[in-house]
Amino acid sequence: MKKVLLVLTFCGLTLIVKSQNASVEQSTFGIQAGFLGVWTHSETKLSSMMVLRTELGFDSRIWGGDFYDGTGFLLTPVITIEPRLYYNLNKRVRKLRRIDGNSGNFILVKISYHPDWFVISNYDNINVISDMSIVPTWGIRRNIGDHFTYESGIGIGYRYAFAKQAGYLKNERDVTLNLHLRIGYRF
Numbered sequence: 805m806k807k808v809l810l811v812l813t814f815c816g817l818t819l820i821v822k823s824q825n826a827s828v829e830q831s832t833f834g835i836q837a838g839f840l841g842v843w844t845h846s847e848t849k850l851s852s853m854m855v856l857r858t859e860l861g862f863d864s865r866i867w868g869g870d871f872y873d874g875t876g877f878l879l880t881p882v883i884t885i886e887p888r889l890y891y892n893l894n895k896r897v898r899k900l901r902r903i904d905g906n907s908g909n910f911i912l913v914k915i916s917y918h919p920d921w922f923v924i925s926n927y928d929n930i931n932v933i934s935d936m937s938i939v940p941t942w943g944i945r946r947n948i949g950d951h952f953t954y955e956s957g958i959g960i961g962y963r964y965a966f967a968k969q970a971g972y973l974k975n976e977r978d979v980t981l982n983l984h985l986r987i988g989y990r991f
Contacts, residue, residue, distance in 0.1 A: 826893035827852040828906050836955065836988035840864045841879070843986075847906060853893060855906065859884035863918065878925035880918055880932045888912040905990050907947045914939045914959065914982055920970070933970045937963040939982040948987075956985045 832847045843861025850856055863882045868875035890908045897903060920934045943957025963980035967973075 825852075826897040826903055828855050828890055828893070829904070832905060832990060834953070834988050834990040836861075836953075836986040838984055838986040840866075841882070843882075843884075845988075847888070850887070853890050855888050855890070857884075857886040857888055857912070859886070862924070874926075876925065876927050876930075878923050878927075878930055878932070880923050881921055882916055882918050884914060884916045886912045886914050902947050905945070905947055905953055907945050907953070909944050910942075910957075912941050912943070912957075912959075914941050914961070931970065933965050933967050933972075935963055935965040937961060937980050937982075939980060941982050943984075951990050953988045953990055954986065955988065958983050 828849050829847070830849045833845070835842070835844050837843075841861055841863045843859050845857055845859040845861075847855040847857045859882075861882055861884075862879040864877065864879050866875065866877050888906075888910045889912070890903075890906055890910045892909045893903050896908055901907075915936070915938050917936050918932060918934060920932055923930050923932055939959045939961030941957045941959030941961075943955060943959075945953055945955040947953055959982040961980055961982065963978050965976040965978075967975050
């Protein structure tokens with residue numbers, strides 16, 4: 805009886821120790837699409853719960869109203885860097901939930917830059933004003949099967965528009981919202 809109890813205790817301690825070593829993946833790469841854009845991303849492991857995500861893609865904008873004869877749509881390039889902290893990996897492992905592909909809850913600081921390189925639009929001669937934003941965000945990522953993921957997040961932060969470069973008198977500063985819902989494919 806003592807041997808059985810000793811073996812069960814040892815196995816239980818092994819499971820507890822294993823569950824405390826949950827970690828993000830060394831590197832992931834994928835593409836994502838959402839209501840307002842398409843992006844390609846890469847995540848590189850910094851620590852057991854932290855990654856550095858780099859992202860290239862296109863953000864879209866839609867406008868319309870009394871001053872326009874129709875609804876306008878444009879795609880503009882965006883470069884993003886996000887340090888992400890996946891904070892609930894150990895809890896997910898304890899509950900026997902998946903953490904592959906960095907599936908879990910996260911907090912991040914999204915740093916984005918929209919350069920005025922080119923614009924894809926249904927209007928001619930459209931330019932965008934380059935801007936930079938810093939937005940703390942909370943979000944979740946979950947897996948759908950082996951390669952598909954979905955991700956959502958919300959945050960509020962600061963945006964700085966380089967309006968002087970476009971001919972305006974002064975640059976603009978304002979509050980910005982990061983609200984995203986994306987579906988993606990992980991390679």
